Amino acid sequence: MPSRSLPRLLLRCLSSGPHHRDHRLSHLLRFASLAKELSVRPRPHPPPPPPPSRPRSPHPYDYNRLMSAHAAESRDGAGSDRALHLLDEMRGPLGRxxxxxxxxxxAAALSAASRPGDAIAVLDAMASDGVVPDTAACTVLVGVYACRLRRFDAAYEVVRWMVANGVAPDVVTYSTLISGLCGAGQVAEALGVLDLMLEEGCRPNAHTYTPIMHAYCTRGRIHEAKRLLSTMIAGGFAPSTVTYNVLVKGLCKVGAFKEVDALLEESSAKGWEPDAITYSSYMDGLCKAGRIDESFALVDKMLSNGLQPNEVTLNILLDGVCRSSTAWAAKQLLECSAELGWDCNVVNYNTVMRRLCDERRWFSVVKLLFDMAKKGISPNSWTFNIVVHSLCKLGKPHKALCLLKSEEFVATVITYNTLIRHRSVAGKADEVFLLLHQMIEEGIAPNDITYSLVIDCLCREEKFLVALCCFYRSLQDDFFPSAFLSIVRGLIVGGMLGELHTLIGCVLGQGFIIEVCIYQELIKAFCRKGYCQSVEMYKVCHILERMLSLR
Known part of the structure; x- marks a missing residue:
């Protein structure tokens, strides 16, 4: 207690009666001594903090945020698997x-990953768990049926169930249904849904009208598209930049470039701003019409409006240069892109490389690969396939094989088919057979073209038994038409009619169906070989009769 309050308490105690005075004085003296003692005693340390509380159990909201993040970040479909795993974790033993x-x-992540069956299974599990679906869940189901499976009867049934059970369809629900109908070409049905929206008092937006606009423009119905735009504006529904981009692309498709210019001039007055996609679509239309100079002039207009050309824009210009002049000019433009301030990517290089291949400038293709390496642009499998083709055309297949062994190279079945085709033309049957085994060992599955190329090469080298082994291997991989035609032609040309007879019996005995076109090719092959005027014609008739009897 502070010392300045003690005299006041003493006076109060002394003014009281003797008994109370002595009692209060003794209490006061004890209190004063305690106060003095506390004033000289060191202050104790602050109490320790309370032990940390146990972490709270994750809320469904936390799971939902994590699922949404996985679905948004992953582009290879893995995000849908992670979202499904989290949902299973919640429904599992943890009981969340x-x-x-x-x-x-x-369900939305699975639908976006083109897994409509799994999306429906998730929504079925939702019903079995007793969770009442809301508008968002029903909208996802409408999208699965309308946009993925094209089952519009089921999509309409979902909408009817929503109305009957008090789950009101919103603008997203109707817009999703309209998008699916327009994607299937049912524009009249989509307009009927739009009328239903207006009758139900559900106000449409740009997402509702844009699919209809796209359907009109895709089919060249530009007048209907422009009339729809006027209807939107008159009804007070503001079109978005995406809506105008669809119209710009449609106008370019029919060569109405003056109308595109008018749209761009009036954009500010009508409350929309052209973006990079707008100008890229316009450039693409001009390039395809051979008006490459006007297309390049749009770059300056983009820059003046504060828009930076992206890799799509550059790719359109490069392709336009290739169309209007030569790929050599596009190559020069690509090499000086850094000076122009344009960021090139692998797609731009692939575009020019492909055009250079069309002009048989194989060495220029290889040179661009080194230019990519200098700029730090990583090639992809398409790039390597083009370079492998060019090296083979230059007569340097061994360098192509060395490239195949590099760590950066990711080979595909197209890569091996390219090598096999060139080695086959050179008559290198042993190398062709080794390439087939190499791709199988690397886990790259051969396709029908692969087997057909290998069998053709082996038959030309009269290695019929090895060719037959390759064909029987193709049957295990469920490849039949091209490979069968190759082995049959090879056996006919080689005069191996006994082996052909056995082969046809084996194929038909396994239940394979021989198409009419294969019969026609067989007869042509027999005729070219001269069997029709040979004493062995009876063998040909016997083979054909057996094929027809077992068909």
């Missing part, structure tokens, strides 16, 4: 009951 948002996010 997922809400409608969790089921909806997982």
């Amino acid at each position: 009951r997922p809400d409608a948002a969790c089921f909806t996010t997982a």
Whole structure:
């Protein structure tokens, strides 16, 4: 207690009666001594902080955010697997009951990954868990049926169920249904849904009208598209930049470039701003019409409007240069892109490389590969396939094989087919057969073209038994038409009619169906070989009769 308050308390105690005075004085003296003692005693340390509380159990909201993040970040479909795994974790032994948002996010991720069956299974699990679907969940189901499976009867049934059970369809629901109908070419049905929206008092937006606009423009119905735009504006529904981009692309498709210019001039007055996609679409239309100079002039207009050309824009210009002049000019433009301030990517290089191949400038293709390496642009499998083709055309297949062994190279079946084709033309049957084994060992599955190329080469080298082994291997991989035609032609040319007879019996005995076109090719091959005027014609008739009897 502070010392300045003690005299006041003493006076109060002394003014009281003797008994109370002595009692209060003794208490006061004890209190004063305690106060003095506390004033000289060191202050104790602050109490230790309370032990940390146990972490709270994750809320469904936390799971939903994580599922949405996985689905948004992953472009290879893995995000849908992670979202589904999290949903299964919630429904598993931990017993964290997922809400409608969790089921909806997982189903939407699966639908976006082109897995409509799994998306429906998730929504079925939602119903079995007793979670009442909301508008968002029903909208995802409408999208699965309308946009993925094209089952519009089921999509309409979902909408009817929503109305009957008090789950009101919103603008996203109707817009999703309209998008699916327009994608299937049912524009009249989509307009009927739009009328239904207006009758139900559901206000459409740009996402509702844009699919209809796209359907009109895709089919060249530009007048209907422009009339729809006027209807939107008159009804107070503001078109978006995406809507105008669709119209710009449609106008370019029919060569109405003056109308595109008018749209761009009036954009500010009508409340929309052209973006890079707008100008890229316009450039693409001009390039395809051979008006490459006007296309390049649009670059300055983009820059003046504060828009930076992207890799898509550059690719359009490069392709336009290739169309209007030569790929050599496009190559020069590509090599000086750094000075122009343009960021090139692998797609731009692939475009020019492909055009250079069309002009048989094989060495220039290889030179561009080194130019990519200098700029730090990583080639992809398409790039390597083009370079492998060019090296083979230059007569340097061994360098192509060395490139195949590099760590950066990711070979595909197209790569091996290219090498096999060139080695086959050179008559290198042993190398062709080794390439087939090499691709199988690397886990790259051969296709029908691969087997056909290998069999053709082996038959030309009269290695019929090895060719037959390759054909029987192709049957295990479920490849038949081209490979069968190759082995049959080879056996006919080689005069191996006994082996052909056995082969046809084996193929038909396994239940394979021989198409009419293969019969026609067989007869042509027999005629070219001269069997029709040979004493062995009876063998040909016997083979054909057996094929027809077992068909």
